Amino acid sequence: MSNTIAAPAATHAPESALPGRVIAVANQKGGVGKTTTTINLATALAAVGKRVMVVDLDPQGNASTGLGIESARREVGTYNLLLGEIDLAAAAMATALPGLSVIPSTMDLSAAELELVDLDNRERRLRDAIGAAATGQDYVLIDCPPALGLLTLNGLVAADSVLVPLQCEFLALEGLSQLVRTIDRVKNRFNRELQIEGIVLTMYDARNKLSSLVEEDVRSFFGNQVYETVIPRNVRVSEAPSHGLPVLLYDLSCAGSQAYVHLAGELLRRRGREVSKIQSTEDKHWPERDPPETASMPVVEDAGGETE
Ligand code: ADP
Ligand code: MG
Numbered sequence: 001m002s003n004t005i006a007a008p009a010a011t012h013a014p015e016s017a018l019p020g021r022v023i024a025v026a027n028q029k030g031g032v033g034k035t036t037t038t039i040n041l042a043t044a045l046a047a048v049g050k051r052v053m054v055v056d057l058d059p060q061g062n063a064s065t066g067l068g069i070e071s072a073r074r075e076v077g078t079y080n081l082l083l084g085e086i087d088l089a090a091a092a093m094a095t096a097l098p099g100l101s102v103i104p105s106t107m108d109l110s111a112a113e114l115e116l117v118d119l120d121n122r123e124r125r126l127r128d129a130i131g132a133a134a135t136g137q138d139y140v141l142i143d144c145p146p147a148l149g150l151l152t153l154n155g156l157v158a159a160d161s162v163l164v165p166l167q168c169e170f171l172a173l174e175g176l177s178q179l180v181r182t183i184d185r186v187k188n189r190f191n192r193e194l195q196i197e198g199i200v201l202t203m204y205d206a207r208n209k210l211s212s213l214v215e216e217d218v219r220s221f222f223g224n225q226v227y228e229t230v231i232p233r234n235v236r237v238s239e240a241p242s243h244g245l246p247v248l249l250y251d252l253s254c255a256g257s258q259a260y261v262h263l264a265g266e267l268l269r270r271r272g273r274e275v276s277k278i279q280s281t282e283d284k285h286w287p288e289r290d291p292p293e294t295a296s297m298p299v300v301e302d303a304g305g306e307t308e
Helices: 034-047 062-066 078-082 109-116 125-130 132-136 150-158 172-189 209-225 235-243 255-282 297-304
Strands: 021-025 052-056 100-103 139-143 161-167 195-204 226-232
Touching: 021 034, 021 150, 034 052, 034 062, 034 100, 034 139, 034 161, 034 195, 034 235, 034 255, 052 062, 052 078, 062 235, 078 109, 078 125, 109 150, 125 150, 150 172, 161 172, 172 195, 172 209, 195 209, 195 255, 209 226, 226 255, 235 255
Parallel strands: 021 139, 021 161, 052 100, 052 139, 161 195, 195 226
Antiparallel strands: none
């Protein structure tokens, strides 16, 4: 079966005024909710009409599986993209959700970390591959592996911003400081424009005192870089991947799905504010309408029952 990208649905035309935003979902720790956040944020954004592409940069391929792309169906993917063998469109596969595509992870990706070492521009391979091709997307979400090696470096160099899922557990802040130092180094050496998109607290357990203590610490240290939305620990979230479905499609009404709907709303709201800021400071000739990201916000908010 060939890899094909979904035909653009009428409701999923890319936002004309904005270039696609490339967001790396990263944390060097495993099991903190990177893949879950990538899959469900991508789904929530596609559900409100954004064109979204997930790049599975983890050799474990959990984002691909969780989006319903079983390994037997993956012929080419991120590995071939990194090696410059194919372009973004040829590597993309459609998912069950219109507007949401994925560059799958194939077995060879585990070798890429070593193979990349000898290549030119080894840390810019993904950036070059995504480059201009991403303009057809509103969002590209890169699911990074649980390490700070060459693959994650490629993710950070390709990205406009980093979204950090953080599990509320002992020593969470120490791990976070290490990641922030890495982000600073990447900024200084390879990608001046790299920003922190936000920190999202995951697998939050309201009955566990540690969760609220860690939350307090992280919020006092990182202020409004931390999303108000907190993702609760929720059994439906952990069941969904074995059905090859984002939890939003598996059980939309569960607390985990609703949290991801809210997170998408918050991300769009923040981005809308940023766009307005750029508009007023740069005096660009934007179309006479609301910032594109906020224009479709109410749909997210209706689904989440949240009002601003
Ligand atoms: P990472 O990509 O950082 O390694 P995952 O997203 O794969 O982390 O999550 C690790 C495990 O925790 C997975 O089994 C996933 O299903 C589960 N999980 C993630 N988020 C939640 C949640 N909010 N509630 C319950 N289980 C979760
Ligand atoms: Mg993962």
